[in-house]
Amino acid sequence: MSVFVLYHPEFLNHDTGASHPERPDRLQACVSALKSCEFSNQLNWKKPRFAIENELEWIHTKEHIKHIKSVCDSGGGYMDPDTPVCSESYNIALKSAGAWMDGVDKVISGSSVFVLSRPPGHHAESNRAMGFCLFSNAALAATYALKQNNINKVCIFDWDVHHGNGTQNIVQSNPDIAYVSIHQFPFYPGTGSHLENGSHNNVLNIPIPANLGSKEYLQKFDNDVFPFLQRNNPDILIISAGFDAHHRDPLACINLKKEDYAYMTRQCLEIQSNILLGLEGGYDLQALGECCVEVVHELF
Numbered sequence: 001m002s003v004f005v006l007y008h009p010e011f012l013n014h015d016t017g018a019s020h021p022e023r024p025d026r027l028q029a030c031v032s033a034l035k036s037c038e039f040s041n042q043l044n045w046k047k048p049r050f051a052i053e054n055e056l057e058w059i060h061t062k063e064h065i066k067h068i069k070s071v072c073d074s075g076g077g078y079m080d081p082d083t084p085v086c087s088e089s090y091n092i093a094l095k096s097a098g099a100w101m102d103g104v105d106k107v108i109s110g111s112s113v114f115v116l117s118r119p120p121g122h123h124a125e126s127n128r129a130m131g132f133c134l135f136s137n138a139a140l141a142a143t144y145a146l147k148q149n150n151i152n153k154v155c156i157f158d159w160d161v162h163h164g165n166g167t168q169n170i171v172q173s174n175p176d177i178a179y180v181s182i183h184q185f186p187f188y189p190g191t192g193s194h195l196e197n198g199s200h201n202n203v204l205n206i207p208i209p210a211n212l213g214s215k216e217y218l219q220k221f222d223n224d225v226f227p228f229l230q231r232n233n234p235d236i237l238i239i240s241a242g243f244d245a246h247h248r249d250p251l252a253c254i255n256l257k258k259e260d261y262a263y264m265t266r267q268c269l270e271i272q273s274n275i276l277l278g279l280e281g282g283y284d285l286q287a288l289g290e291c292c293v294e295v296v297h298e299l300f
């Protein structure tokens with residue numbers, strides 16, 4: 001089984017400033033963990049392409065795209081109070097989005113993929129950047145997948161500890177995309193109540209309280225997430241893989257262990273034998289590296 005890691009060193013140049021949690025060290029921690037793990041020589045590393053603006057326009061308004069470009073062209077600034085960009089961030093975000101689409105191509109051709117890119121995407125809505133996110137990588141990948149032959153249904157499973165308001169915002173009216181998120185609630189960004197179900201009952205939100213342990217979390221996965229994925233029977237399964245529900249994470253208060261991510265990955269591979277995982281959040285460097293190795297190991 002060939003497993004691809006889509007990564008480009010340019011992702012490190014998205015400069016969010018000193019002491020910002022969404023920092024280049026995050027990717028470096030993942031890269032060095034994967035390069036030094038016992039199966040490192042079996043990984044296929046590939047540099048991704050850029051997304052083009054026409055592709056972004058499938059899911060984002062022209063104004064949104066132009067606004068990010070113009071702030072970056074003027075030297076950088078803040079897209080929202082949490083979301084700084086530098087002059088290179090626009091092009092890097094195009095590459096981050098392109099990596100997720102390349103991941104779709106790899107899955108269709110019979111491989112599993114881990115996309116190691118930044119900026120992340122699941123908070124970016126059709127017309128606004130927020131929460132460290134510029135473009136909605138997962139929603140773009142799902143939309144791209146539906147344009148390929150024999151792909152009629154896509155599921156996105158978002159296990160990042162935050163609700164993926166951006167992904168939901170973009171896909172909730174599309175009956176061909178099903179979105180399921182399990183997230184700490186109430187918490188940033190404030191959305192993701194169980195009453196938000198999408199226009200076609202294609203959205204499932206599973207809010208969980210702070211301090212939940214891994215046993216209770218995995219019960220929610222088994223009882224709610226897994227049946228939703230099974231019921232929707234996707235041709236492609238995309239995972240918004242943040243690792244900020246890990247017990248070491250400094251931003252959130254859920255207590256997963258690295259083995260829990262491996263378990264969920266194994267279960268997702270029961271739904272589809274090849275899957276696409278892409279990095280979203282996760283702010284503890286040790287947890288990031290260890291969790292990447294755990295989930296990628298499951299892909300073989």
Ligand SMILES: [Zn+2]
Pocket residue numbers: 160161162242244280281282
């Ligand atoms: Zn997060």
